Amino acid sequence: MSKQRLDFALAFGSAVHDVKNSVGLLLSTLDEFMKANPPVTAEDKGRAVVLNYEASRINNDMMQLLSIYRLENERLFIAVEEVQVAEFLEDEMLAHDMLLRMKGLEVEIECDEGLTWYFDSMLIKNVLNNVIVNTIRYTKDRLKVAVESVDGYVRISIEDNGRGFPEELCQDPGGYLTRINFNTGSTGLGLYFSARVAELHRNGGRAGYIEVDNNSTIGGGAFRIYIP
Amino acid sequence: MSNKPLSTTPRIDYASKYVLVVDDFGQHLDFMSKALKAIGFTKIALAHNPKEATSLCQETTFDIIFCDYNMGEGKNGQQLLHELRYFKTVRHDCVFIMVTAETSREVVLGALESEPEGYIAKPFNQAVLCRKIDRLLDKKMCLGDIHLAIEYEKYKEAIQLCEETAALHPRHVSWCQKTSAELYLRLGKYQKAKHIYKLILAKRVLDWALLGLARTLIYLEEYKQAVNELQQVLILNNNCVPAFDLLAECYQHLDEADLVQEHLTHAVKLSPFSVERQNTLGEVCETNHDFESACKAYRSALKASKYSIKEEPERYYKLAAAITDSMSGDMSRFDSTKVMEAHRILAEMEGRVDSGKESEIRKDLIGVRLFLNQQKPRQALELMQDLDQGLISNPDNLSTATLIELTHSLLSLGDEGKAKKILVYLLTRDDLSLSQRNHAKTLLGKFDTDELTGRARELNEDAAKLYDVDNLEGSIRLFSEAVRLSPKSVVLNLNLAQAMVRVMETEKVTSDYQKRSKVCLASVGELDETSRHFARYSKLVERFEALNTHGSRPN
Numbered sequence: 001m002s003k004q005r006l007d008f009a010l011a012f013g014s015a016v017h018d019v020k021n022s023v024g025l026l027l028s029t030l031d032e033f034m035k036a037n038p039p040v041t042a043e044d045k046g047r048a049v050v051l052n053y054e055a056s057r058i059n060n061d062m063m064q065l066l067s068i069y070r071l072e073n074e075r076l077f078i079a080v081e082e083v084q085v086a087e088f089l090e091d092e093m094l095a096h097d098m099l100l101r102m103k104g105l106e107v108e109i110e111c112d113e114g115l116t117w118y119f120d121s122m123l124i125k126n127v128l129n130n131v132i133v134n135t136i137r138y139t140k141d142r143l144k145v146a147v148e149s150v151d152g153y154v155r156i157s158i159e160d161n162g163r164g165f166p167e168e169l170c171q172d173p174g175g176y177l178t179r180i181n182f183n184t185g186s187t188g189l190g191l192y193f194s195a196r197v198a199e200l201h202r203n204g205g206r207a208g209y210i211e212v213d214n215n216s217t218i219g220g221g222a223f224r225i226y227i228p
Numbered sequence: 229m230s231n232k233p234l235s236t237t238p239r240i241d242y243a244s245k246y247v248l249v250v251d252d253f254g255q256h257l258d259f260m261s262k263a264l265k266a267i268g269f270t271k272i273a274l275a276h277n278p279k280e281a282t283s284l285c286q287e288t289t290f291d292i293i294f295c296d297y298n299m300g301e302g303k304n305g306q307q308l309l310h311e312l313r314y315f316k317t318v319r320h321d322c323v324f325i326m327v328t329a330e331t332s333r334e335v336v337l338g339a340l341e342s343e344p345e346g347y348i349a350k351p352f353n354q355a356v357l358c359r360k361i362d363r364l365l366d367k368k369m370c371l372g373d374i375h376l377a378i379e380y381e382k383y384k385e386a387i388q389l390c391e392e393t394a395a396l397h398p399r400h401v402s403w404c405q406k407t408s409a410e411l412y413l414r415l416g417k418y419q420k421a422k423h424i425y426k427l428i429l430a431k432r433v434l435d436w437a438l439l440g441l442a443r444t445l446i447y448l449e450e451y452k453q454a455v456n457e458l459q460q461v462l463i464l465n466n467n468c469v470p471a472f473d474l475l476a477e478c479y480q481h482l483d484e485a486d487l488v489q490e491h492l493t494h495a496v497k498l499s500p501f502s503v504e505r506q507n508t509l510g511e512v513c514e515t516n517h518d519f520e521s522a523c524k525a526y527r528s529a530l531k532a533s534k535y536s537i538k539e540e541p542e543r544y545y546k547l548a549a550a551i552t553d554s555m556s557g558d559m560s561r562f563d564s565t566k567v568m569e570a571h572r573i574l575a576e577m578e579g580r581v582d583s584g585k586e587s588e589i590r591k592d593l594i595g596v597r598l599f600l601n602q603q604k605p606r607q608a609l610e611l612m613q614d615l616d617q618g619l620i621s622n623p624d625n626l627s628t629a630t631l632i633e634l635t636h637s638l639l640s641l642g643d644e645g646k647a648k649k650i651l652v653y654l655l656t657r658d659d660l661s662l663s664q665r666n667h668a669k670t671l672l673g674k675f676d677t678d679e680l681t682g683r684a685r686e687l688n689e690d691a692a693k694l695y696d697v698d699n700l701e702g703s704i705r706l707f708s709e710a711v712r713l714s715p716k717s718v719v720l721n722l723n724l725a726q727a728m729v730r731v732m733e734t735e736k737v738t739s740d741y742q743k744r745s746k747v748c749l750a751s752v753g754e755l756d757e758t759s760r761h762f763a764r765y766s767k768l769v770e771r772f773e774a775l776n777t778h779g780s781r782p783n
Contacts (some may be wrong), residue, residue, distance in 0.1 A: 017298075020329050021253055024351030030260050031353040032266070048761055060349065067331040076331060077467050079435060082402045087363070094355045114398065118432055122331065202464075203432070 642717025
């Protein structure tokens with residue numbers, strides 16, 4: 001029995017590693033290709049968006065799967081470091097540069113230039129990747145990232161002006177197991193992952209958490225992560 | 229900053245910069261090469277593995293190195309970085325960027341050698357790549373004078389520069405604090421370092437600062453406090469390899485060999501490719517008489533060393549010796565495949581590395597124990613006798629490792645007197661590692677309790693019981709068996725001789741017992757008057773000689 005489980009873990013690990021390498025290369029090559037051959041027609045732009053969006057989703061899913069697997073096996077490293085928040089977010093938006101352009105979205109970042117905070121930048125980046133890719137998919141034409149200090153936490157909000165989130169998601173965003181909707185294709189895995197990562201961040205007895213609501217300042221849904 | 233266009237145009241002249249990309253995934257090298265060309269680099273070198281990377285670094289002075297973290301078998305990016313910096317294969321102004329597809333970065337000790345300038349997560353696009361390079365080159369330039377001062381070991385000046393830079397550039401305050409603390413440690417100003425770490429920790433509990441504080445406390449010999457800080461790190465991150473390493477170090481100082489083994493075992497599970505760590509683990513396992521685990525650790529050390537810049541013969545000797553010692557004690561542990569493996573490892577060494585000037589001695593010392601384990605005490609004694617002459621009178625000329633090997637062989641033979649001399653001498657040498665010192669102390673401690681090891685001790689006890697109820701032949705049989713295991717043991721030889729003399733006194737003198745008693749007494753014959761066995765020995769010699777003069781003729 002234990003041997004079987006070990007074999008699965010190995011197979012899983014190497015498969016994920018392999019898929020991530022492939023998808024990573026796919027995304028990078030796509031980026032190069034688009035730079036060399038910018039799509040002109042709306043149809044080509046649409047196709048480019050689909051290619052990028054789907055590849056990004058696979059990449060995010062793989063990352064989350066790997067992280068959750070490691071979480072369950074207590075092998076997830078968390079490395080809290082001081083981060084220049086504004087720079088971090090600029091880089092994050094730059095990573096989605098092509099999607100944003102193809103979709104012609106208006107992007108704004110609201111963050112104090114000098115703000116520094118403490119978190120595991122790679123884990124938080126994975127959380128935001130997932131949220132941003134989804135937001136790009138569901139927003140109408142705007143995306144806003146806002147950073148505020150709230151009661152000893154730094155709150156990073158990703159807001160859109162789309163139709164907003166369903167009510168049950170807002171009630172319990174991290175409750176992955178209670179809500180898998182195969183009809184909409186939303187497994188909630190991303191939000192479950194986000195909640196777990198937020199929770200890993202602790203400071204002076206306080207743990208991080210996430211919120212999902214429809215109080216976006218630009219009129220749609222908002223995802224918020226609180227980091228102590 | 230809203231609506232600011234996200235610029236992707238490089239501001240720094242990339243064309244003049246030498247850049248190296250290290251990745252085991254060929255297609256990623258292709259991508260990087262194309263991406264770097266696209267943003268303006270012209271001098272690009274590619275390496276498929278750490279070895280290639282190292283030799284390229286020896287030829288070219290690179291300005292930027294991109295290195296994949298996870299390169300499959302062997303060394304990871306972190307270890308390559310450490311090695312390049314440690315051997316100064318890269319210059320102080322080289323920007324090292326760790327490329328990772330991992331979920332999170334590894335926690336490193338905060339020591340200057342092990343910290344890359346930056347991390348970049350796969351996958352990334354050209355825009356992100358450009359931005360990353362610009363930022364890191366900017367930072368490196370801004371801190372350039374500090375790096376230069378450190379390179380020339382002008383630590384005081386570097387600390388001064390850190391303070392000035394921190395005042396001018398608030399964004400580099402953390403880096404400057406961290407670096408100053410590290411430099412104070414190098415200067416031996418532990419209180420200053422402690423002060424900085426405490427200052428940082430008062431603001432925020434950070435793993436690297438806790439690790440730094442723990443290291444400082446170890447320097448200050450406050451091991452128990454260091455353990456407290458390290459346990460805090462494990463609460464934050466129970467996978468923190470350096471925390472396990474430092475805990476092991478604390479327990480070495482606190483003489484808790486079991487805990488050293490436990491924590492190092494944890495560390496190698498998380499990070500198996502460090503030669504040094506596996507070697508220390510092997511040594512502590514030996515101290516704990518856990519030879520199976522020692523073999524495992526030395527095997528891993530040998531495997532890891534094959535990927536390092538310099539492969540050392542020591543790895544082979546250690547493994548061959550541990551395999552040999554895993555069979556010691558009694559015949560049930562004897563395993564002919566292990567004997568073959570030990571020989572094979574020593575032969576493999578000859579084919580791969582320069583085995584060093586003491587190689588014949590080292591091999592023979594292991595050979596002595598191999599003979600003993602094969603129940604060939606005569607060959608073992610002969611081999612040792614050949615070695616004995618030069619070795620023990622001139623220990624100054626021998627390396628620490630060889631001397632430790634020598635004590636193992638002497639002890640296996642039961643020659644406590646000589647082993648003790650060597651150990652006492654060893655402890656006066658200053659080139660002993662912490663684990664070697666503890667090992668020597670543990671071995672020495674055994675003499676005070678007059679302890680025979682393992683099977684020999686059991687046989688000795690059983691034989692003594694038979695002797696007490698006058699079953700002399702039975703006791704002689706068991707004492708002989710024990711002497712075969714530890715042929716140089718004073719206690720065993722005297723016991724055996726005494727039993728045979730007793731038979732000859734009460735029954736009759738046989739040539740067999742006469743010969744064998746003589747051998748026993750001869751083997752302890754170098755005792756001087758200070759030995760605690762001297763009185764008993766002299767008495768027995770008297771009784772033996774009395775037999776020869778007054779006893780009946782042997783038939």
